[in-house]
Amino acid sequence: MFSAPDFQQLRQTIGRCTSADVEQALSAGTCDSNDLAALISPAAEPYLPVMARRSALLTAQRFGRTTQLYAPIYLSNYCTNRCAYCGFAVNNKITRRCLTLDEAEAEAAILHERGFQHILLVAGEAEKIVGVNYLEAIALRLRPKFAAISIEVQPLSTAHYQRLFQAGVTAVAVYQETYDQEMYQQVHLAGNKKDYHFRLETPARVAAAGMREVGIGALLGLTDWRAEGLALGLHLAWLRKNFWSTAVTVSFPRLRPATGAFAPLVPVSEQNLSQLIFGLRLFDPDVGLLLSTREEARYRDGMLGLGPTRYSAGSCTAPGGYSSADQTEGEQFSVGDQRTVEEVSLAIAAKGFDPVSKDWDSAFQH
Amino acid sequence: METLKATEELVRAGFIVLPYMNADPILALRLQDVGAAAVMPLGSPIGSNQGILTAFQIEIIIAQARIPVVVDAGIGAPSHAALAMEMGADAVLVNTAISVAGDPVAMARAFAQAVEAGRTAFVAGMGSRSKQAHASSPLEGTLAADLGFLS
Ligand code: SF4
Numbered sequence: 408m409f410s411a412p413d414f415q416q417l418r419q420t421i422g423r424c425t426s427a428d429v430e431q432a433l434s435a436g437t438c439d440s441n442d443l444a445a446l447i448s449p450a451a452e453p454y455l456p457v458m459a460r461r462s463a464l465l466t467a468q469r470f471g472r473t474t475q476l477y478a479p480i481y482l483s484n485y486c487t488n489r490c491a492y493c494g495f496a497v498n499n500k501i502t503r504r505c506l507t508l509d510e511a512e513a514e515a516a517i518l519h520e521r522g523f524q525h526i527l528l529v530a531g532e533a534e535k536i537v538g539v540n541y542l543e544a545i546a547l548r549l550r551p552k553f554a555a556i557s558i559e560v561q562p563l564s565t566a567h568y569q570r571l572f573q574a575g576v577t578a579v580a581v582y583q584e585t586y587d588q589e590m591y592q593q594v595h596l597a598g599n600k601k602d603y604h605f606r607l608e609t610p611a612r613v614a615a616a617g618m619r620e621v622g623i624g625a626l627l628g629l630t631d632w633r634a635e636g637l638a639l640g641l642h643l644a645w646l647r648k649n650f651w652s653t654a655v656t657v658s659f660p661r662l663r664p665a666t667g668a669f670a671p672l673v674p675v676s677e678q679n680l681s682q683l684i685f686g687l688r689l690f691d692p693d694v695g696l697l698l699s700t701r702e703e704a705r706y707r708d709g710m711l712g713l714g715p716t717r718y719s720a721g722s723c724t725a726p727g728g729y730s731s732a733d734q735t736e737g738e739q740f741s742v743g744d745q746r747t748v749e750e751v752s753l754a755i756a757a758k759g760f761d762p763v764s765k766d767w768d769s770a771f772q773h
Numbered sequence: 774m775e776t777l778k779a780t781e782e783l784v785r786a787g788f789i790v791l792p793y794m795n796a797d798p799i800l801a802l803r804l805q806d807v808g809a810a811a812v813m814p815l816g817s818p819i820g821s822n823q824g825i826l827t828a829f830q831i832e833i834i835i836a837q838a839r840i841p842v843v844v845d846a847g848i849g850a851p852s853h854a855a856l857a858m859e860m861g862a863d864a865v866l867v868n869t870a871i872s873v874a875g876d877p878v879a880m881a882r883a884f885a886q887a888v889e890a891g892r893t894a895f896v897a898g899m900g901s902r903s904k905q906a907h908a909s910s911p912l913e914g915t916l917a918a919d920l921g922f923l924s
Binding site for chain 1: 836
């Protein structure tokens with residue numbers, strides 16, 4: 408099993424990196440974890456434009472001049488956990504809702520109409536409300552319409568992941584949020600999610616179940632983003648070595664300062680986020696890198712082709728949001744890029760890239 | 774495919790299996806999955822002394838494997854063994870080149886030194902090779918992307 412990295416040691420490794428280490432990493436044909444540490448260290452900051460260029464070339468080589476598009480469907484905002492940074496936490500007094508199968512299908516129909524072939528089903532962690540039977544039923548209904556169905560729900564068992572794969576789920580995202588065990592305990596105040604290790608071992612269960620893709624990630628803004636990035640790299644490399652036939656993606660949801668919401672404990676700038684994205688691309692040319700609508704349109708447009716491979720678009724982060732008039736009530740986080748999928752597609756095309764709605768087909772799964 | 778089937782059966786029967794194989798990266802992963810204790814890709818046809826002609830494939834095999842990679846077959850000179858070790862192989866397997874040498878004992882010693890040199894170079898971290906000349910200060914004049922959009 409992938410064992411929890413010693414976070415302090417990661418910080419020290421990164422802190423020791425010099426510009427000579429960065430130049431060595433940039434001139435090496437392949438990057439190991441020491442090179443990644445150098446690339447995301449403060450010593451690499453002056454090299455950001457060079458890293459960006461290298462990252463862009465590798466991304467084009469491996470993924471072509473394309474950007475994949477997906478949209479989330481929020482199924483439910485019930486949650487039994489108390490995560491300090493989340494609007495769905497059990498202690499928050501919000502209107503709770505879980506979509507019926509028909510309502511979920513109606514949301515999916517709207518997205519399908521807009522041209523999406525890849526959807527991400529998101530739910531708070533409430534096993535009794537959003538259990539494996541519910542998810543299986545939704546996947547079976549949606550599979551004829553979509554090429555790829557990802558889920559982002561509570562950690563499940565390998566057997567449950569196998570069932571969902573059979574039902575048409577192609578990918579599972581489960582973010583560690585933070586690899587720093589101390590910080591993890593500080594922000595996960597109640598519920599099953601308090602178990603750091605069970606969560607850490609979840610991506611391996613996903614891959615062992617034969618899922619086509621597993622998504623890992625960290626919530627940037629809780630602690631030292633550089634050490635978080637190195638931990639992500641180590642987790643990624645471990646998954647690659649142990650589950651070569653499952654693809655891996657990485658997400659970097661960034662906490663943004665917002666009134667009334669949980670403020671980032673450590674600021675992470677766009678510069679920082681970019682450095683992490685370029686570093687991971689150089690470290691693993693094949694990894695899928697996601698950039699969601701949490702980020703602003705200006706930043707997302709600027710990053711097109713430089714490293715990220717998949718963008719969400721036209722997202723609504725409240726259950727039933729696509730069908731309802733008020734799209735912001737009960738949402739998990741506020742969206743930074745409000746554009747419609749057509750507008751995002753045009754922006755992608757304007758940069759000379761193809762917006763693509765699928766890289767998989769359910770026919771491959773049988 | 775027969776190698777894969779044989780490995781699977783022998784592992785099931787309790788053997789420690791070290792399959793000699795074509796330098797095929799996916800076959801190496803599948804052998805690993807069915808329980809091979811190491812994979813032994815060939816450098817060039819067995820007994821041919823031609824050296825490492827499958828370097829690109831062997832590099833991929835080494836990068837992906839969780840089990841030891843032993844480069845087997847085709848290694849005809851100490852320099853070939855050194856190259857395999859510089860690439861990160863865990864070991865080389867040599868027979869013909871030593872057994873047909875004028876002085877097999879001296880040749881074996883030469884191979885041992887080459888293996889040691891190659892391994893040391895790998896651990897020390899090799900600079901990358903390129904078909905084009907580079908300024909020796911590597912990053913000057915390197916193309917850079919415009920990041921003016923960052924806030
Ligand atoms: S982050 Fe997830 S588990 Fe935590 S409170 Fe929000 S929805 Fe629940």
